[in-house]
Structures are given as C-alpha cells and as structure tokens.
C-alpha cells in the first residue's frame with residue numbers, strides 16, 4: 119500500500135499507517151466504509167463483496183486505534199457480526215500502550231430485537247454497549263442490561279450528541295463507526311461525524327444498491343481531504359470535517 123497524499127511514500131508499514139490515521143485529540147468519531155466507483159455500499163447485499171485487497175488491513179488497523187466500535191443493528195445482523203475481537207498483533211500493540219486489549223463493541227438499536235444469548239454478548243472479551251432510545255421496550259432493555267451496558271441516548275428521538283457524550287464519559291473517546299447506511303445517516307444528520315475513511319473499490323456495479331448513508335433530511339457537510347492511500351486500483355480516502 120502506498121501513501122499518495124499528502125506526500126508519496128511507497129510500501130507503507132502498519133506502524134506508518136497507524137501514524138497516518140492516528141488517534142486525534144479529544145472525542146473523535148470516525149466512520150469507515152467501502153463503496154464502488156458508482157457509489158454502491160453493497161454487492162449482493164453485503165459490503166464484503168466490495169472489499170478490495172488492502173481494505174481488510176485498514177479495517178483492522180482502524181479497529182486497533184479505536185476505543186469503541188459502533189455499528190447499527192441492521193449491519194450487525196446482515197454482516198453476521200459476532201463478538202468483537204481485534205487480531206493478536208492489535209492486542210499486542212494495544213497492550214504496549216496501556217489500552218484495553220479489545221475495543222468495546224457498541225450496537226445501536228431502537229427496537230432492541232437483539233438476542234442476549236448471542237455470541238456478540240456471550241463471547242465478548244469486553245462488556246458491550248447497547249445504544250438505544252428511552253422509547254425502547256423496557257423488558258428488552260432489562261434483558262440486555264444483564265449482558266451489556268445500556269446507553270439511552272434520547273427519548274422519542276435518537277440523540278447522537280448524547281450518545282457521543284455518553285461514550286466519552288466512559289472514557290471511550292475514539293469512536294469508530296462501521297455502519298450501516300441508516301445509522302450513519304443519522305450521525306451525519308446530527309452533525310457528530312469527524313472523519314470518513316472511505317475505500318473506493320475499483321468496480322462499477324449499477325443495480326439498486328444503496329449508498330453509504332441515507333436519512334430523511336439532507337445535511338450538507340463540507341469535508342477536507344486529509345490523506346489518500348492506494349493499493350492497486352483501490353483508493354483509501356480520509357476526509358475530515360471542516361471546522
């Protein structure tokens with residue numbers, strides 16, 4: 119993998135990639151997505167079908183840098199997430215820096231149709247967090263509270279600012295969102311996103327696939343190009359919000 123911007127560097131090491139992405143100061147909400155050249159977020163219903171070589175490496179390194187990995191319940195179900203664990207190299211890297219071995223897994227859901235007995239909770243190396251609203255069913259919330267921390271962010275409406283603050287209060291300041299489009303749309307709508315890491319897969323798809331974000335209202339958000347990496351014909355773009 120080569121760095122293309124801000125300066126050309128060929129064959130960048132993991133250590134260099136970690137430096138390039140970094141853990142920006144303060145509370146930081148980073149999202150990581152992959153899209154085809156024509157903007158599709160899925161191929162045959164999954165993002166996995168889009169991932170070019172190099173994407174798995176960036177995906178893992180971004181997890182390595184994170185305190186918490188935040189995912190919408192739709193993606194958790196469709197992509198078949200299990201307990202969230204980083205690989206051995208990431209564990210070692212995190213241990214050396216006094217960080218917990220694994221990031222916390224946080225799942226966003228209003229309906230809370232999540233099985234407390236699933237491996238997501240049963241095999242979790244760290245107690246997960248369920249992010250929901252005050253209107254979620256109390257019995258479901260109670261059952262999940264036995265296996266996860268429940269973070270209520272907003273009453274009738276999801277309040278992304280409260281979610282961000284609630285994670286930060288737990289010391290989880292480096293927040294990595296891995297999707298999906300509905301949940302990401304609500305983060306853009308609320309203006310809480312700091313960074314988008316976008317893998318551009320060198321394929322055209324057409325068809326009816328959705329984009330990486332959708333919400334009821336548009337929220338134009340100017341972004342600044344921070345860096346560009348390249349592996350083969352795939353680009354790894356990092357855009358940060360203009361402040």
Ligand SMILES: NC(=O)c1ccc[n+]([C@@H]2O[C@H](COP(=O)([O-])OP(=O)(O)OC[C@H]3O[C@@H](n4cnc5c(N)ncnc54)[C@H](OP(=O)(O)O)[C@@H]3O)[C@@H](O)[C@H]2O)c1
Pocket residue numbers: 150151152153158159160163164165166189190191192193194196197226227228229230231249250251276296297298299300301302304330
């Ligand atoms: N290209 C990529 O990088 C990428 C990344 C991730 C996912 N994907 C793809 O995207 C598809 C899934 O996307 P999706 O939009 O259906 O699912 P999603 O955004 O992952 O999850 C939607 C669900 O998350 C919960 N949710 C969403 N917004 C919320 C909010 N503001 N507050 C609380 N909970 C909230 C709701 O759960 P409840 O229904 O439980 O209330 C909602 O049904 C899959 O095909 C997946 O493969 C692609």
